[in-house]
Amino acid sequence: MKKRKSNINPSRRKFLTGSATVAGVAAASALVPIKVSYANHTASDAKGLPGFIKWKKRSSLIIHSDKTMETHREAIGSSVITPIRHIYIRNNMPTMTDAQIGKKSQWKLKVEGVKNPKTFTLSQLQNLGRTTMATVLQCSGNGRGFFPHKPRGSQWKTGAAACVMWTGIPLSTVIKACGGLSGGAKYVTATGSDMPSNLDPKKALVERSVPVKVKKDAMLAWEMNGVALPNAHGGPLRFIPPGYFGINNVKHCGKIAFTKDQSQVKYMKKSYRISPIGKKGSQYPSCWEMPVKSWITSPMKRSSSGNVSISGVAFGGTRKVSSVSVSTDGGKNWKKAKLIGPDLGKFAWRQFVFNAKLKPGKYNIASKASAGGKSQPKLRMENRRGYAHNGWRDHSLNISVS
Amino acid sequence: MSANFYKILTILVLFSSAAIADENAKGMKLFNEKAMCATCHTMKAAGSKGNVGPNLDTLKPTVAQVKDIVTHGLGAMPAFGEDGLLTPEEIDTVSIYVAKNAGK
Numbered sequence: 001m002k003k004r005k006s007n008i009n010p011s012r013r014k015f016l017t018g019s020a021t022v023a024g025v026a027a028a029s030a031l032v033p034i035k036v037s038y039a040n041h042t043a044s045d046a047k048g049l050p051g052f053i054k055w056k057k058r059s060s061l062i063i064h065s066d067k068t069m070e071t072h073r074e075a076i077g078s079s080v081i082t083p084i085r086h087i088y089i090r091n092n093m094p095t096m097t098d099a100q101i102g103k104k105s106q107w108k109l110k111v112e113g114v115k116n117p118k119t120f121t122l123s124q125l126q127n128l129g130r131t132t133m134a135t136v137l138q139c140s141g142n143g144r145g146f147f148p149h150k151p152r153g154s155q156w157k158t159g160a161a162a163c164v165m166w167t168g169i170p171l172s173t174v175i176k177a178c179g180g181l182s183g184g185a186k187y188v189t190a191t192g193s194d195m196p197s198n199l200d201p202k203k204a205l206v207e208r209s210v211p212v213k214v215k216k217d218a219m220l221a222w223e224m225n226g227v228a229l230p231n232a233h234g235g236p237l238r239f240i241p242p243g244y245f246g247i248n249n250v251k252h253c254g255k256i257a258f259t260k261d262q263s264q265v266k267y268m269k270k271s272y273r274i275s276p277i278g279k280k281g282s283q284y285p286s287c288w289e290m291p292v293k294s295w296i297t298s299p300m301k302r303s304s305s306g307n308v309s310i311s312g313v314a315f316g317g318t319r320k321v322s323s324v325s326v327s328t329d330g331g332k333n334w335k336k337a338k339l340i341g342p343d344l345g346k347f348a349w350r351q352f353v354f355n356a357k358l359k360p361g362k363y364n365i366a367s368k369a370s371a372g373g374k375s376q377p378k379l380r381m382e383n384r385r386g387y388a389h390n391g392w393r394d395h396s397l398n399i400s401v402s
Numbered sequence: 403m404s405a406n407f408y409k410i411l412t413i414l415v416l417f418s419s420a421a422i423a424d425e426n427a428k429g430m431k432l433f434n435e436k437a438m439c440a441t442c443h444t445m446k447a448a449g450s451k452g453n454v455g456p457n458l459d460t461l462k463p464t465v466a467q468v469k470d471i472v473t474h475g476l477g478a479m480p481a482f483g484e485d486g487l488l489t490p491e492e493i494d495t496v497s498i499y500v501a502k503n504a505g506k
Binding site (some may be wrong): 047050065066067068092093094152153196198199203204266267271 | 441442453454455456457460461470471474476477478480
């Protein structure tokens, strides 16, 4: 882990120092930490990519386990859409194999809670309607690695997020083909077909309910960044409720139901709840709409003095980003950045750039985005599982200018 | 040193290595049977090839890490401690077993 030089985040620094002195003892290990050898792809004992994602670019990824990996902060690139070989992997169930999926054109999607319940094959859906949409796909725990109480789970920093171009069918078209909703639905409940049959659905089925209002913009996607949706990202069909955290974008989607109640499975009822530290339960809010967030991707460490282009990405969940400000002094002063590159709609992220004139020295650079009248807070919202972090301070960078 | 001392020492060493082997066997039994870790995790030493959770041979967790996650659960992983699925002693045994054998 890299040590932060400035004192902008004393709590985190204190933690790092504390854990180092008791290495090997319980205090250091209330989680599965990133080992440096995993994180750094250039280390002599760096782990390779597991078989199901051999096609990814190793040097763009930080490996947390054989099942979870995030994109290096700088590997997001600056072309709005994240290259597919750089996109993070976080799958609750094992990725389905080609053999398990069978003939992709015959993949089945069951639709319930509509006037005429139906089962469609993928090829039927592909001939029923089509749309393309860019959305930010972000794991609920992206930024967990900044929480000083070290919540269990992968210690994501910024890389469990990507901006993706999806092609598929609008959910509204599917509803229309089924004669409309049967009435009384409060949620869209999407079910994955990826749970191994020896597990208990109540505990392991990935089934997520989101408010029925998502039907306006949601889609079922079979293509990602111009290629057939890879199995590792939920192919051949994935539910995309734009602006909602990754978990709601159900992979290997086999069923869509319009329901009066939320699903009763563990992944809906207990997991992904934003509760205070030390508390848990289904009374706490679910990881649904993503809050406004941004982070700088360049420069990461150092720069030459003079004109320095500070750039990054910003998104507003279900709301359009209205502005981004950048600070070069740890948040004392803020100046408006310029939104650049194509605007791919409110669910995509925007790139921003701010040209600063910097003399040699140390700087703490931070970004703060606004969307729908809300700005990123300075601090993280403390919560038990380390979800939904959008505080700007933890996402700031220390750079040296020479 | 007296001959007696060495006798006692030899007995102690034999006894404790037998105890360690016994604990290891207990841990493996818990791993494969009562706790059913093998259903979801790969660990060569236990002969398991589960593919739901992380590969333990790759992860090589510490005793404390295993204990924490076995006690509290995570996602599809049950909270064996909180939900009373394993006793605290069993959690200790299986945690030590996993930490010792992962990656071997």
